[in-house]
Amino acid sequence: MEKFMKMIEEKLMPVALKISGQRHMQAVRQGVVATLPLTIVGSFFCILLNxxxxxxxxxxxxxxxxxxxPFRFTVGILALYAAYGIGASLARYYKLDQLGCGMLATVAFLVSTVVPVKVTAGMPEVIADGRYLSIGALSASSLFGAIVASLVAVEIYRLCKEKNIVIKMPDGVPPEVANSFSALIPAAVVILLFWVIRYVFNFDISATLSNLLMPLKDTLSGNSLIGGLITVTLITFFWVLGIHGPAIMSPVIRPIWDMTIAENMEIFAAGTAASQLPNIFTEQFLQWFVWIGGAGATLALVCLFLRSKSQYIKSLGRLCLIPGIFNINEPVIFGAPIVMNPILAIPFIVAPIIMTIVSYLFTVSGLVPLMMAKLPFTLPAPLAAVMSTDWSIMAGVLVIINFIIALVIYYPFFKMFEKQQLEKEEASLEKA
Structure with a gap:
């Protein structure tokens, strides 16, 4: 283990530090981390609902x-808050007006993402005619769009400032007024650009990604281990990019998941034993055996955080433990963050892949029955796995085995991340 960790530190750490130190990556991380209080509070309300x-x-x-x-206006519109945070963070790096850039990033995201819906008098439950905006497009599923819109908006603002394509006010004008007029031309350029992209060219980033995934539909269906691994890899990979993995995959895989678990439940109700059911790769298979603590099996990482020497990491672990037990891991994904983090991204993807293979082998060997129930996702994994496999104790044992596997895989990368964070904390203390 020591040799492996030394090899990772020597080979991976320099590359990871270079990538993580890039200004746009830093802005994304800082902007997303700023949403942490909202995701934590929203997560507890989600538990309360389930x-x-x-x-x-x-x-x-x-x-x-x-x-x-509270959940809808925190986690439900997470991308909206992230857009502002990313824009303000990048502006701080460039020494630009953070308030103005944050607002510019927000409007760029809104224009590029949300299409106003026309309300007519004939529609039910409508108070008056007009237009409304659906908050469904502002969730974490649109975070990638928020990242792109925010970075582009601030870069346009910076370019306009460097080329003096701004309105300058006379000396003596209050700074907040001068900054507002200085942002007029960049704001017009940004709004026009994203308006053309969304409404003239009708280009939607999330929809484009979904369309690109449609050819995978046949591969992802059935009991194919390859299909299951592709699903797991894509979901975790999208999360690393800051995109809500299940939301992106949902148009492709959701109908398959619903069909397979419904078929299992129907056949089980007719008297077939859970071990003889037809479908392995249901959503519940991944939920209880692989997503222990949420996508990426992050409960293991949260437990490692609890023993960290870094005050920030340890505090984050404490905050994320209870949501993690109930399979809600946005706080750790966006709080560490795992998004755009070249160190934690590797185990976030690799651990679920190994856990999927182990779970598949346990299932096809007959050690663990197949899923025959659809339970709330907020149930703790060992209990839910036992209940979903017709009270198979071995299913609970498999969850524990997989959790240990995740701990082992996460550990060396956690130590690298901890070392990096400790160096930052020591540097902050020296400056103080």
Whole structure:
């Protein structure tokens, strides 16, 4: 292990540091990390909405619209907050007006992503005619669009400033007023550019990615180990890019997942044993055996964070532990962050791949039955795995085995990340 860690440190660390130190990468990380308080609070409300207790759903049904609000306006529009944070972070690097650049990044993201819907008098539950914006397009599924829009918007602003393509106010004008007028021309260029891209050329980044994935549909179906590995790899890879992996994959894989678990449930209800069901790669197979703590099996990483010497990492681990137990890992994905992090990205992708192979072997060998129930995703993995396989204790054992595998894979990369963070903390103390 020591030789392996030394090899990674010597070969990977210099490249990782160079990549992570790049100004746009830093802006993305800082902007996304700024959303951490929102994702943590929103995650707890998500848990509150999905407590698996008999009668609980009926009890909270009258209050769903109220309880759901904090989650929708935190995690539900995460990309909107990230757009502002990324724009302001990059502006700080260039020593530009952070407030103006943050707002410019936000409007660029909105124009490029959200299409206003026309409301007519004949539509149900509408108070008056007009137009409305759907917040569904502002979630983490659009984070990649927010990143691109924010970086491009600030670069346009910087270019206009460097080329003096701005409106200058006389001396003596308050700075906030001067900055506002200075941003007029860059704002016009940014809005016009993204308006043309979205409305004239009708180009949508998220939709384009989904269309590119459609040819994979046949490969991802059935009980193919290759198909399962492709699904796992793509979901984790998109998360590393800052894109909500399941949201991007949903148009392709969701119908298959729903069909396979429904078929398993129907055949099980007819009297077939769980070990004889037809479909292995249901969503529940990945949820309980692979996504332990969320996509990327991040509960293992959170547990490592709890023993870190870095105060930031240790504090983050404490904050992310409870959401992680309930399979909500946006706080650690965006808080560490794992997004755009060349060190943590490797185990985030590799660990689930190994866990998928191990789980597949356990299943085809008959040691673990197939999934016969569709439970709330917020159930802790060992309990949910046992319940979903007709109370197979071996399924719970497999979860523990996979968790240990994830710990082992994450450990050397965690130590690299910890060392990097400790150096930053020591540098901050020296400056202070």
């Amino acid at each position: 407590i698996p207790i008999d009668g609980y759903s009926e009890f909270i049904a009258p209050y769903l619209n109220i309880i759901d609000v």
